[in-house]
Amino acid sequence: ETGVTQSPTHLIKTRGQQVTLRCSSQSGHNTVSWYQQALGQGPQFIFQYYREEENGRGNFPPRFSGLQFPNYSSELNVNALELDDSALYLCASSGATGTGANVLTFGAGSRLTVL
Amino acid sequence: GQSLEQPSEVTAVEGAIVQINCTYQTSGFYGLSWYQQHDGGAPTFLSYNGLDGLEETGRFSSFLSRSDSYGYLLLQELQMKDSASYFCAVYEYNFNKFYFGSGTKLNVKP
Numbered sequence: 591e592t593g594v595t596q597s598p599t600h601l602i603k604t605r606g607q608q609v610t611l612r613c614s615s616q617s618g619h620n621t622v623s624w625y626q627q628a629l630g631q632g633p634q635f636i637f638q639y640y641r642e643e644e645n646g647r648g649n650f651p652p653r654f655s656g657l658q659f660p661n662y663s664s665e666l667n668v669n670a671l672e673l674d675d676s677a678l679y680l681c682a683s684s685g686a687t688g689t690g691a692n693v694l695t696f697g698a699g700s701r702l703t704v705l
Numbered sequence: 706g707q708s709l710e711q712p713s714e715v716t717a718v719e720g721a722i723v724q725i726n727c728t729y730q731t732s733g734f735y736g737l738s739w740y741q742q743h744d745g746g747a748p749t750f751l752s753y754n755g756l757d758g759l760e761e762t763g764r765f766s767s768f769l770s771r772s773d774s775y776g777y778l779l780l781q782e783l784q785m786k787d788s789a790s791y792f793c794a795v796y797e798y799n800f801n802k803f804y805f806g807s808g809t810k811l812n813v814k815p
Contacts, residue, residue, distance in 0.1 A: 623803060632792050632805035633748065646801025680747060689755055692735050692796045696747040
């Protein structure tokens with residue numbers, strides 16, 4: 591079975607620009623969630639997508655948005671980039687219910703640097 | 706909001722046993738999960754407690770007590786490769802949100 595893949599692995603943007611990060615979910619998983627992880631911190635939940643709709647959101651402003659596609663892959667879009675957006679962005683897939691909903695399979699992450 | 710608290714850093718020697726605690730203030734969650742993350746890597750799932758009590762997976766065990774709002778991860782026969790950060794996490798099902806602790810950095814010394 592394939593794991594979670596993310597692209598790009600690294601990218602550099604300037605303040606005010608927009609970025610799109612991509613994620614393919616693990617085979618058999620229909621739920622995708624995104625996280626922001628600053629150095630030395632735990633992952634911070636951004637949002638979750640199930641059946642192509644956002645069904646959970648953390649404390650992130652609307653300039654963080656996403657999509658989920660029929661094949662369960664997903665995108666994270668961040669507009670009007672700020673310096674504090676520099677972080678590792680992690681995508682994770684999971685099942686929708688029960689124990690499966692609690693077990694996350696993470697991708698390797700996209701390291702975003704905002705200058 | 707929800708919060709999960711962990712010690713920031715723990716040091717132990719090879720072959721020893723170490724316990725990483727997680728106390729939480731949350732409700733409406735199915736269970737407590739643990740993840741391992743090596744420097745520069747992605748978090749990987751270690752263990753999940755859906756019910757109170759002890760779960761054992763090889764050298765790793767995890768425990769949950771909902772009445773005490775407390776859980777722990779127990780690592781036995783420590784190896785150098787266990788040097789990593791460990792995170793506890795919950796899935797808050799009322800709002801479909803995941804919450805992670807800030808992580809415990811485990812340093813295993815020879």
